[in-house]
Amino acid sequence: MRQRTSAQVRNQSANQSVYGYAVGAAVLPAGAYPDLHVAARSPRGVLMAVVDAHGDVATGQRIADRIAQVYEAIPPDVDRLIALRATLDQARQAVPHKPRLAMLLAVIVEEQCYGIAEGAVCGYHALADGQLIPMRLGPTGQCKLATKDRILICTQAVSRSTNDYDIALALYAHSPEHAVRRLIASAERRGQRSGLAAVVYGPRRSLITTLLGRLSR
Helix, strand or coil, X not given: CEEEXXXXXXXXXXXXXXXXXXECCXXXXXXXCCCHHHHCCCCCCEEEEEEECCCCHXXXXXXXXXXXXHHHHCCXXXXXXXXXXXXXXXXXXXXXXXXXXXXXXXXXXXXXXXXXXXXXXXXXXXXXXXXXXXXXCCCEEEEECCCCCEEEEEEHHHHCCCCXXXXXXXXXXXXXXXXXXXXXXXXXXXXXCCCEEEEEEEECCCHHHHHHHHHCC
16 A cells, blocks of 8 residues: 655745655655645644554554644644654554554754654654764654755665665755655665655755756666
8 A cells, every 4th residue: 555645845945845655654744734834934843754553554544643633732832842752652542452663753843853753763864965864763852954954754664775875865866755756666676565654854956966866876
């Protein structure tokens, strides 16, 4: 089962986008935000998530829906890491019979990214110069974003199927949609058929940069 969701966000200095894709798993956003330019600057920010229920796609999607529901119900003046912790806890309680879930929730508020993780999931902060920095999630973490930085959150089935260089290249040389598609396709070529989920936040790439990225394949 494949799920594809996308949404667009613009800011004053760059045309940003958020794109998620899953195979045998679930991702957020599960639909377009009404106005991501406003959402990214609101106290709640832009919510992203990957959920792997170990092949149980229906459960994964139910958890993803629960994540969105719980997060939106938390008052916007609550600290974002606290809000993410409460969201993750309540999402897990929705399926008590599934103790081995893998989830990563991230939210972007203006120039700050907050995250929380449980299970086999990964997060990366890609700098504008192409440097790739694994997000420290123990289980929470945060990082400051520059205008052209990118964020990738994914399941371990995605991260284990490629190396850091290829991840960095996908994020640097492609718009979020193409970066996600490239990473998922790479995992599938290496035999992964389930538990694949990735979401990328970042700027759209210029045509020249995208062409160079394709030539480097």
